[in-house]
Amino acid sequence: MKITNIEVFELKIPFSTGVKNKVSSNFLKADALDFCLVKIETDTGIIGWGDAFAFHCRRAVAEAINTMIKPHLIGKNPLDVQQINFELQKKLHLFGRYGITIFAISAVDIALWDIVAKHSNLPLCNFLGSVGEKKLPAYASLWRYEDAEAVQDRCQYAKNLGYKYIKLHEVFTSEVKAARNILGDDIPIMVDTNCPWTKDEARQMLNSWEEYSLYWVEEPINPPEDFESLSNLRADTFIPIAAGENACTSFEFKKMFDAEAVDYAQPSVTKVGGITEFKKINHLADTYGVQVMPHSPYFGPGFLATLHLAQSMPNPGLLERFFIDFEAYLYPKEIFTPQDGFFKTPDTIGLGLDPDKDVIKDFAVKTL
Template identity: 45%
Template sequence: MKITDVRAHHIRIPYDAGVASFRQGASAITGLDMVLVEVATDGGLTGWGDAFAYVCPRTTLTAVEEMIAPQARGLDVPDAAGIPAVMEQIQRHLHLFGRYGITMFAISGLDIALWDLAAKAEGVPLHRLLGEARRTRLPAYASLLRIGTPDNIAAECDKALRLGYGAIKLHETTTAAVYAARKAIGGDTPLMVDMNCPLSGEQAIAFARECREARPTFLEEPVWPPEDFATLADVRRQGGLDIAAGENACTLHQFRQMMAAGAVSHAQPSVIKVGGITEFTAVAAVADELGVRIVPHSPYFGPGLLATLHLMSVRSDGLVEMFYLKRAACLWRGAADTDSDGNITVPQGPGLGYEPDRDVMEQHRVA
């Protein structure tokens, strides 16, 4: 079975996050941009992947069309054991364009699609190719967008708990926000704080110490630049809190550097950024060796979400991140949403488990 074509689809689904906002610079973002990667074969099977594209969809789409498609067309579809070698060769061919960022986002999309095809060829759900499934339902946490005011933060935390979520993550940078959330959710509910890389090492240490009584599970990416792993390790040692990072890291190589530096207690590979399922599984293996927990970056709603569910189903613990917002449509007809207990069911169909709704794709396609 050979790959006959690789197509990239730019889909934008509007959302409503209430009092919260998602911004790029001074601009508010009101739609979830996705670049779906469709891999067609002469055997009639189609694989689906997902390349990170929240604020760079046209750039990611072009990378898939100009860099990935020419590499993939005409290739024999590998089985699961053969995918890593194929993807390493493609990484080698494209390393001139960077080992991080857009190039790896595009590579991630192809890798996920190849794993989807490999599982479909065997007629099994993807997790069967990854190991023994330990969980069929995964706990999700509500990943709140930036809100700002303590009163609104408390109100949104309360709403999320009433919807069944058992853990909360903030995207805030003030101690007032952290303590408002802790007061709203009580002492037993896990609380995480994603800072998105704003502080120096000294500032981050001070912030961590000020937040200790609120007992966050971890501070996520408190330091700029995110690849300053030595400073991140200092914050972890001196701040008195666990540290999470990794959504901005690509490839096993960078994660190995991060974990070897002692920078993180929780590693956060993003399957649509890191290099796909192949790199994610390699990162998870090293994390297990070094005693670092895996809590993936996964606030997305395309094939990358389904891939994350399969990857986490073969692990005995770890939460799935879900943006706390209302979408105008769902590619999976609601099948990959959280239930009333805040859990998501792992798909059991062949490959990723669900096929995207073509009608939704057409309705929300960006020309």
């Protein structure tokens, strides 16, 4: 089997946050999300789909795939996916072990694993060693509203939908307090702060939040790779620490674990180097006794890959559902809609579904 073509699709799909102040001053600044999909074709007719992290960097990632990765892959055997991943990281290391280059490799890697599983006539989770019958607990990952009333409205709505865990993206106490007041003590609350504070500021904030019994606080320190400060903070607070969405490759996670910086590790399959690298990170986490909580605020092949990876993990943790509603979805909306608080994993071959061609056509971004 040989790779005959690689095609990149850039999309921008509008969404709603469900509240009027849908674009806050400090969070994403968007009313449409970027997608960078990859389609890999083979001489046997098997096609694989992947996607890269692309929020506000879609063009750069697409160019990296087309100009830096595609020339290396045409003619290669896609079943040699782990060797391909190794060679791409080796050849492209000069261009960075973080960010755009690794995002691009991630997309290709996901598509190759889709091909491997389809070639084996198995769902990806079966190929990875799981029967695929685990109930995967979901959590609602709310937008940043910077408004206590909006936080309460969305928390109540998520609870009514059956979510048993809810994550905020807030940095002020008023919103955290509002969430706890509306949810009571029965619903665990997490807070993703997105790296806003120095270590001293983070210590002061987390000390003031201890009364809200948070399940975890996520990435409270800037820069996110300051694992020493994160470890010191973890030692000084009763609130568990989560991090990892900004880390790329297993080497960064090893540094994180060596520093004893986190209670929960959050690798993102569209950022870390794809399925190949995610598996390495999960093995490392098992060795260090750290629980993995996959970072997955995505709506393309990366989300499906996360479901299959979670199925292959003995203890899959909680899975993230970004709490926004799109004008159109690449897959049936039911895929992203947990039932009674749990996700279901597709049980057909490969990732389970190919993206909707009409949605790709309708929301394609014109590029020069």
